[in-house]
Amino acid sequence: MTNGICPNCGSKNIYKSENTSWSRDGLNIQALGDKVTEVFATESYLCLDCRHIQMHVAEYSAAIFGKGKSLKESIQASSNWKKVN
Numbered sequence: 001m002t003n004g005i006c007p008n009c010g011s012k013n014i015y016k017s018e019n020t021s022w023s024r025d026g027l028n029i030q031a032l033g034d035k036v037t038e039v040f041a042t043e044s045y046l047c048l049d050c051r052h053i054q055m056h057v058a059e060y061s062a063a064i065f066g067k068g069k070s071l072k073e074s075i076q077a078s079s080n081w082k083k084v085n
């Protein structure tokens with residue numbers, strides 16, 4: 001979708017959410033832990049014709065929520081993400 005074309009329906013009606021901060025509008029990914037919730041910013045691509053969405057999640061969490069923990073470490077240790085088998 002980064003090329004402006006929807007892989008689901010072929011539409012060129014694609015919008016990009018530029019979310020470089022955990023506090024701005026757009027979409028965030030949260031990893032819930034025992035004490036800390038890590039928040040990761042995303043860059044998202046949305047097709048307005050079929051509503052398919054593609055997200056690219058930041059590699060490290062926001063400094064204020066998660067102290068720069070890695071996505072891999074946070075998701076694997078979280079209580080709200082389960083590995084698909």
Ligand SMILES: [Zn+2]
Nearest residue numbers: 006009047050
């Ligand atoms: Zn589409």
